[in-house]
Amino acid sequence: MSVTSETQWKQELCEIGRRIWLREYVAANDGNFSLRISENEVLATPTGMSKGFLTPDMICKVDMEANPLEGAYRPSSEILIHLEIYRQRPDVKAVVHAHPPTATGFAAAGLSLQECVLPEVIVNLGGVPLCPYALPGSPELPESLKDYLHQYDAFLLANHGAVTIGPDLFAAYYKMETIEHFAKILLTARLLGGAQGLPTERVQELYGLRERFGLKHPAAPPVCVPRSPTCMGEDCPVCGVGEPSPAAAEGHTRELVERITREVLQSLRSR
Template structure:
């Protein structure tokens, strides 16, 4: 096992514990995956508690879902992960879990409304799409997310009466999107207990997008230290600390300029 694979296995375990302790992956629920190579994917095992996952328990599969190595079976929802990778060749990781407020919204038949919070506008394009209910596991669930996830502006999808899916350049970014979406849903929930949410005006939304137009989304290398983009998947190229520092400096400078 090379250093890249070991690092990615550790990343999956760290994020699993983080989401478990946040209450988003209870018991054996939830699953994570990340691309290792052109035809290799690392994925969490079925039925194991993600809060106590170890690197050796992570399963390696190919992009057809066949197990390449591992003592456990891959998650039963692996087809959903592979569907996300098929529809979005620009991503390298998928996180699926069950954040309570987000799932409760689907059970109650409520969408996450648009134009409510700045972070919803900037991070999720105003609203989070809801995929129709599908039986967990198998091709039906995989097919249910395709229409939503293939839209480049969508980085998350609510699964009706089931859970939540987030994609990213690495597993940390996917997990961060889970946390941000649940936090927004919680604020909306509290607002409704206090009498209902008050939307941002169209002018507010326009100014928000204009002020952040120059801010680019943080590159995956800032999180992981190596390139996993399409053109580098087969190379496993390492990004130097100087390059990471330059990326961070550029993002910060653009953020400061956009806030003036």
């Protein structure tokens, strides 16, 4: 690795920080991102600093065990999640973690972004699962991603934020933009009465495109798994496979009770 390219990578990390801060994907000193530059070397953002004003000298270098190799600053304890991702997914060279407000709102409400609504999101991300809550910076945090890590490139962390990964920093960062943009669109659609999910055949078509674009990691199964307030599980007209949401289940029960009451009243009247 030449010195020039390492300086360029550090500058790239600073540039991503500036964009993340400007777009308000983080507040105060939140967020962290990293770049794997060799088998055992990772460049990472420093802890306790605003990511909007980083300079290349603030970037830390650690090995795959999180031991510091270079730099006066220390990385966030959340570096553990980055290192686990690099270990599990050798194709991944960059990890971005932030708290974009709309996407994090979904994560705080216990909702994933696994809805088959926008073609670009299906093709580019496959899906955005919701990983269970774990204490930020704890060893449980990387553990919480494990079930999804080999299928997806973008994740929501329950009650926490989002993580995106890619073969380079910009690829990982752009996925963060896509997540937040999608979350805003989905929220708007819900406020307007609910998003219309694409039917399974259409989703399959889009997964076909994913394959054609040579997207490396295995795509998520070509089914819609919405956890939307309207999904009724096996009876769901959109996916027919999702988990029934509590709200939909409640609506279902109410409908059932109303129907039975109607039928009983009718039979009483006809006597």
